[in-house]
Amino acid sequence: MTGYVDPTKEDFARFREMQREGPLHMLNLLRFRERAAYDDGTVATGAQAYQNYARESGPIFARLGGRQVWVGMPELTLIGPSHEQWDLAFIAEYPSVDAFVAMLRDADYRRAVRHRQAAIADSRLVRMRPALPGSYFGEIETQPNAPTE
Numbered sequence: 001m002t003g004y005v006d007p008t009k010e011d012f013a014r015f016r017e018m019q020r021e022g023p024l025h026m027l028n029l030l031r032f033r034e035r036a037a038y039d040d041g042t043v044a045t046g047a048q049a050y051q052n053y054a055r056e057s058g059p060i061f062a063r064l065g066g067r068q069v070w071v072g073m074p075e076l077t078l079i080g081p082s083h084e085q086w087d088l089a090f091i092a093e094y095p096s097v098d099a100f101v102a103m104l105r106d107a108d109y110r111r112a113v114r115h116r117q118a119a120i121a122d123s124r125l126v127r128m129r130p131a132l133p134g135s136y137f138g139e140i141e142t143q144p145n146a147p148t149e
Contacts, residue, residue: 003031003122015127016101023095025069027126030088036118046119047087053115060109064102065095084122093130 007015032046044052071090094100103109134141 003120005117005120005123007125016097018127019097020129021096023093023130024097024100025128025130026092026094026100027124027128028088028090028092029074029084029086029124029126030120031085031122032087032119033121036115038114038118042118044118046121049115049119050088053112053119056112056115057103057109060103060106060112061092064099064106066099066103067093069093091128 030050032050034046036042036044036046036049038044038049042049069091071088074086074089077084094103132141133139
């Protein structure tokens, strides 16, 4: 089974069309390859390759105003496909859609992304609009940048 590593051109075009003001959160679910798949034969585990990606892309992410909001190590999928197991989950915040796109277009980032591509067996990247929690579990108090009636 082939995993998801990079967005399709169609999905990226839809992402770009969803312009709005304000920050966005990107939920990342990652499963690493046991052995990284570098084209040049570099030997590393998937986790080591991802650490290389994080080290090289982190300064670009920070320069563009990004920050890590939350990180965790999934232990068990209680509801959902049991075959979808993840090694790492995190939420990255970008100040805008344009900042995310600028990161992807940055020449240094484009060099660093080879480590991510070598590291990842499967992933999910879910774009989300940040919101403030309400009083009850699952309730949203306010939706920043939401249209007002």
